[in-house]
Amino acid sequence: MTKRLLASTTGVALLLAAGPSALADNHADDFDAVADIAERVERIESLDSGENGLNAVIVYSKTAGFKAREQADVGILRGRSVLVKDNIETEEFATTAGSLALANNFTRRDAPLIANLRRNGGVVLGKANLSEWANIRSNGSTSGWSAVGGLVRNPHATDRNACGSSSGSGAAVAAGMAWGAIGTETNGSISCPASINGIVGFKPSVGLVSRTHVVPISSTQDTAGPMTQTVHDAALLLTAIAGEDSADTATVGVPRIADYTDGLTTFSLEGVRIGVMRKQIGDRSDLRSVFDTALADLERAGAILVDIDSDPNDEMWRDSFTVLMFELREEMGKYLSSIPEIEGQDTPRSLADLIAFNNANAEAEMRWFDQDLFEQAESTTDREVYEKARENAVRIAGEETLDKLMSENDVQFLVAPTRGPAWVSDHVNGDNFDGSIGFGSPAAIAGYPHLTVPMGDIEGLPVGISFFGAKWEDHAVLKLGAAYERARTAMLPTPSFKPWSPAE
Template structure:
């Protein structure tokens, strides 16, 4: 099962020197998926492998020999979340048996860009069913189609979510990089829990066309990888304007020419960073890791302003949940309307399908959140617009923007999660502490990157950087400088439980 954990650039060097081919790498990864994902530790991070992956890889190998590499991802095996369309022989189901058999007619824009850059779409990844939006007592990483995803560091611990499978697949070296999607925490939380780098880009930087969403003002797609450099490389491919996603109208003018230019080991020198203490919990292990990270940031030349107050928004607070109730119904109806061959044609039919197939679809938790959403009005109702406006005020005007201006900050830092990953508990559901920092930048639509900072009892702890709109490259630079100074990430050992 030995397979090097190489970066994208290293794999390109290996392909160019004929030390490896894309076909060889894909074969090894598919075998590894069989050995430790479908069997062995049974991670269940992959929900479906691409039956054409080896053929695609072989074709790309031939293309490299005859014409050279078509782009920076030529031959690189990538996995994408099961909420992202691919116009091939893999389904897109949001983790739900209700959408079994749903084959998209075309690629999501992000998948199209990946293929254009030469990537091999190796597999779809498991996820928290319907983006964790079906029940208030959900279990991160569980779906009726894919089962329970497990954390590769300690198998009885949560992978968090909802991009659970993407985070686990990267951490366990089942792919080179992955694509996740987030409305609040769904990229950064599983990245932190699985000891990898995750970037939630500014909303409007990456197209959501062909992606199942939850709430349009917060939905985005982003890269998850074992290194900051790989995140930057993928952003060079996927960021940009898409005429079918109005939110991305300014993406081409706002994005830098090259995100990799931000990869400077001295990027933190002269920066001014605020510590959002309200995002810290009382968990002594997490606090110790982050305090050490703050000391490292000082040593790297950052000026630390401690404390600052960035937000009053709690994780999944009442206003945000109300927005999600409006949004999930509107988004699912819009997605299903664009996929007429699905076995359910609208949100009401989905709710009814779940009732009829409760033994398979709802063995642990029900769909009370869906039922609450059913009773909500339309996305453009006055109350929904009021909620959206209030959330933007709290997150931007009276939140991140205020803190940045008041303290003259470049970015804000905090623990990504309030504690290390909790134990998987399908009976009670997730044991999420009301801390961590995914909510402020998620609600604001601002960029947020998490980077491995250390471990507590063998479980990863992530450090977050977030800032205002389109500061993604700056955050990539800060994360890279911290990564190069600490090299905090280590490979998982697939322990059965915490000793």
């Protein structure tokens, strides 16, 4: 696989050992967008390729420095660099979803969220690698692998997984390759890579951010969201990309605020009641210890913690899966049909076309795992069954799980570990993660906000803490996360850019 690198060296010294914390202070009034983006480019050139290269970036721009100069005084971002997951359309790059079937998908369109980003002063630095088709092709996949970009490596341990599907976005931000990145989530695809790569990830309420010109899975659950080093930066990036889009009816008439960074520095945890999802901590004593420290930090800052012993109804997962399979076929067909005609290019126009392409290119596309989920989605066609499943899944996840737990326990928020530490990447056996850890599925299925913030590490491998709130309470959840960030006592690991080894 040859990476499509379009950037040139800028001459700014790269501080490999110092890590991303050595980059420019992005909150300073004298932030230098041109110098900052030059250093980001050098980090990509030095860290993304080679034997232990991260494979986090598929393509990046050789004119990013000029764009930063143009945008330096524009909007709230003022030339800050953003990598975009490669299932989101930008006018200058192909949008591949990691698949060779879309390797030449130059639509020359900006997704509305990207238009918002540019309007607010953001610079599209390039496209981030991802789990191919956002990890919906096969049950046996290895997260972070795509035929276009190869396998994303975790900067904290290059032999370990970066999680999916926004793996490149998470790894790149952790490595300091961009100020921020945009990921997408259907169920866990922002929160898991953010947690495992040691950064902040925010999955907003579905409808806060447009999905138009984003390669889809589910109209019910899909959303884009920010991935950054801090909660403040996530709130800033969310402010830049959120907005109404008449082509995406889920975004019309939803409650938004003008500035999601407002009040982040002053929000107090004093008297805030938070429900602790005890059954979702899992059985790892090391993770429990890190989480207990985070809970103690919250209590020390004045929060009132309420233990909750509850498991979601299994019907939620069963019916959500039916929804994903039905909507994948329908929404993928709509997206592929919307791609502009390009002379001499045989563009797939349906999920059936993608299945046929993978069969015809099995050596490149299906060496390590198949397309059983694509095939199941193609045969999931009963609309009546789908509509009943959707109503049931959304109701159970939202009204009967998240809303009920917060109401019955008189809490404003819920908290749980996000995931365990990164596992060893294994093409032959696929992913290996502990499904007993975390509580992200109800928020994903119901379309509620989910914020993950670094809370420490296990043997140098980052782990995150998740905060959940009610639908449209995105601002409140971000304020809670920022307050935890200030109260956090744990030391956070810095990327080693090497295979994992025991600490001495």
